[in-house]
Amino acid sequence: MSRPGRLTTTSYAVLGLIAIKPFSTYELTAQMDRSFYRIWPRSRSKLYEEPKKLVAHGLAVATRERVGKRPRTVYSITAAGRAALAEWLQVPGSGPALEFEQILKITFVENGTKDNALAQLAAARAWAVEQNEVNRDVGRAYARGEGLFQERAAINMIGGAFLTDFYALVARWADWATELVQDWPDSPSDAVLPPGVADEVVKRADWS
DSSP states (O other): OOOOOOOOHHHHHHHHHHHHSOEEHHHHHHHHHHHHTTTSOOOHHHHHHHHHHHHHTTSEEEEEEEETTEEEEEEEEOHHHHHHHHHHHTSOOOOOOOOOHHHHHHHTGGGSOHHHHHHHHHHHHHHHHHHHHHHHHHHHHHHTTOOTTGGGHHHHHHHHHHHHHHHHHHHHHHHHHHHHHTTSOSSGGGOOOOTTHHHHHHHHHTTO
């Protein structure tokens, strides 16, 4: 008999969801997409593996049900699962790992054009606006007392506030960078840093 796979952060994220309520595999992936795609994005194939792994570790139980003619498996947390989740929460997690293709492309834009840089910045700002529209709708639902899992509003608002500030940061950065890049020559390799800009950026870094 093969040994169950090692528990990962994704494993504990799924365990945390079924600690709220039992979920079917489909409901779990939908909830992960809804709740965590902005802070812990994972492929659906990976998410489908996790509930079975939790069962193999004795942290969850799987129950077969039928919805009409269609069978489904519902996963519930066990007492051992709650203990494992509590133990995991005792250890501080790792900090953010930023993955930002638009900045990566700007980093090498001397091989392209000024318009290429401006297009990356415009795309970054558009992304921030689009993400924030969803974020704002969720926040408004909680403010009305109609949020999904409203009883968790005090907890969910902590992460929501971070995302709100993060999207605003990306938009402000894109506006600031666009203003600078608009004054560049057509070839970014000929761009010169304006006086005072480096000092301004260093001053921002003095917040701590």
